[in-house]
Amino acid sequence: MSDFQEYNKNNLKSFTLFDNENGQSYDVPIIEGSEGPKVLDIRDLYKKTGMFTFDPGFTSTASCSSEITFIDGHKGILRHRGYDIKDLAYHSNFLEVCYLLLHGELPSQEDKSKFQNVITNHTMLNEQLVYFYRGFRRDAHPMAIMVGVVGALSAFYHDSTDFSDINQRMIACHRLIAKIATIGAMAYKYSIGQPFVYPQNHLSYSENFLHMTFSLPTNNYKVNPVIAKAMDRFFILHADHEQNASTSTVRLAGSSGANPFACIAAGIASLWGPAHGGANEAVIRMLEEIGDVSNIDKYIEKAKDKDDPFRLMGFGHRVYKNYDPRADVMKKTAHEILEELNIKDDPLLKTALQLEEIALKDKYFIDKKLYPNVDFYSGIILKAIGFPTSMFTVLFAIGRTVGWISQWKEMIEDPVNKIGRPRQLYNGKNSRSYEEVNRREKKSIFQWLWKK
Numbered sequence: 001m002s003d004f005q006e007y008n009k010n011n012l013k014s015f016t017l018f019d020n021e022n023g024q025s026y027d028v029p030i031i032e033g034s035e036g037p038k039v040l041d042i043r044d045l046y047k048k049t050g051m052f053t054f055d056p057g058f059t060s061t062a063s064c065s066s067e068i069t070f071i072d073g074h075k076g077i078l079r080h081r082g083y084d085i086k087d088l089a090y091h092s093n094f095l096e097v098c099y100l101l102l103h104g105e106l107p108s109q110e111d112k113s114k115f116q117n118v119i120t121n122h123t124m125l126n127e128q129l130v131y132f133y134r135g136f137r138r139d140a141h142p143m144a145i146m147v148g149v150v151g152a153l154s155a156f157y158h159d160s161t162d163f164s165d166i167n168q169r170m171i172a173c174h175r176l177i178a179k180i181a182t183i184g185a186m187a188y189k190y191s192i193g194q195p196f197v198y199p200q201n202h203l204s205y206s207e208n209f210l211h212m213t214f215s216l217p218t219n220n221y222k223v224n225p226v227i228a229k230a231m232d233r234f235f236i237l238h239a240d241h242e243q244n245a246s247t248s249t250v251r252l253a254g255s256s257g258a259n260p261f262a263c264i265a266a267g268i269a270s271l272w273g274p275a276h277g278g279a280n281e282a283v284i285r286m287l288e289e290i291g292d293v294s295n296i297d298k299y300i301e302k303a304k305d306k307d308d309p310f311r312l313m314g315f316g317h318r319v320y321k322n323y324d325p326r327a328d329v330m331k332k333t334a335h336e337i338l339e340e341l342n343i344k345d346d347p348l349l350k351t352a353l354q355l356e357e358i359a360l361k362d363k364y365f366i367d368k369k370l371y372p373n374v375d376f377y378s379g380i381i382l383k384a385i386g387f388p389t390s391m392f393t394v395l396f397a398i399g400r401t402v403g404w405i406s407q408w409k410e411m412i413e414d415p416v417n418k419i420g421r422p423r424q425l426y427n428g429k430n431s432r433s434y435e436e437v438n439r440r441e442k443k444s445i446f447q448w449l450w451k452k
């Protein structure tokens with residue numbers, strides 16, 4: 001029995017629902033986690049009342065219990081396994097955070113070097129995968145390549161798909177964390193027509209990624225430590241974010257028993273959307289479109305106009321109703337990188353700073369609690385390092401893979417694990433009889449198609 005069920009049994013707190021129609025009341029147990037809002041345990045609501053709950057977008061629904069990440073969106077708090085994100089971003093490194101997310105504790109010195117060795121040993125790809133890349137068009141979006149190649153991993157690593165075996169499960173986790181950086185770098189190299197660069201075991205995770213992305217056979221990329229630190233910070237800040245769209249996709253896919261590589265491919269596909277991981281790319285496009293600080297007011301008005309689909313990209317969050325703590329670290333890092341690279345008066349940074357200042361004073365954004373999110377400043381850092389915008393979401397996916405796989409592992413190991421199967425509020429036609437085709441009324445459903 002899990003802790004929260006034990007708690008509930010001993011405390012017996014409940015919430016009473018009253019059905020006006022039949023005058024009956026139902027007690028719904030209240031359970032508490034270690035932090036955060038209490039939840040109503042509605043698992044047997046349907047059995048007791050014959051009713052479902054309706055919550056499109058899961059705005060009031062906890063789909064699982066988890067020990068990995070805690071967010072208090074009103075206070076702007078993000079913690080992994082109890083550690084504040086800013087502490088991790090400023091003092092830790094990405095592989096240490098990977099260990100923390102996967103295993104629940106920061107590693108000892110000995111475990112840290114063992115983990116580093118294990119990950120390093122898995123960074124190469126099966127050489128056969130190189131041919132897989134060649135099947136893509138050169139102008140394919142690197143995220144499309146990521147979805148395909150990660151999905152294909154299960155065809156190459158048969159010895160880590162039986163996740164009922166703890167050893168195979170751990171190998172799959174290590175392989176994914178290690179190989180995702182190589183896959184991302186190769187997707188980039190392929191898209192620009194350059195030869196793939198193999199990983200170098202003496203480099204750190206982030207240094208290695210920069211090396212595979214920017215080195216050429218003719219010219220070894222000399223990794224600048226300030227850039228490597230910023231890259232590492234970027235990966236830490238994206239490592240996990242509890243039950244967001246892509247993580248929930250990974251859990252839902254995994255709940256059916258699908259193999260971990262297929263589940264992570266599903267997560268990457270979900271991350272690609274502009275309302276999720278695709279926003280960092282959209283921020284740069286928006287800043288370029290705004291072009292000059294003199295145009296900001298016009299774009300703020302567009303964002304506020306209900307009839308205009310334009311939204312301020314990099315602003316707003318489902319959970320944060322206060323400054324996203326990751327955006328704060330990103331903003332500082334953007335300044336550090338531009339200074340290191342001697343980029344003075346970057347027009348995008350200038351527009352971003354001014355846009356943020358104006359939006360944060362505007363009643364619309366204040367009332368709706370819309371603050372900059374992690375994507376608002378990250379694109380400026382990535383662009384300064386030399387990544388094209390099409391790679392931004394790939395970088396998010398590289399950082400997030402450890403979160404996805406840690407959440408997947410937690411779900412697999414949870415005794416309460418059940419296949420995910422949401423219900424629905426059916427709002428379609430009632431039962432009707434089949435009609436032969438010559439008796440059917442002429443309908444115009446396909447008019448748009450026939451017109452062509």
Ligand code: CMC
Pocket residue numbers: 241244274275276277279303304310311312313314315316317318319368370373374375
């Ligand atoms: N610009 C202008 N208005 C906005 C914005 C925005 N960026 N975001 C939300 N609103 C308005 C929205 O129109 C709505 O107004 P009303 O109540 O009058 O209908 C209200 O604020 C609430 O918005 P919502 O869409 O119901 O909120 P949500 O929680 O469903 O959406 C969001 C969250 C992140 C999808 C949304 O804020 C958004 O589209 N932001 C821009 C895209 C973006 O930056 N995404 C990155 C998210 S952080 C990275 C990640 O975790 O993936």
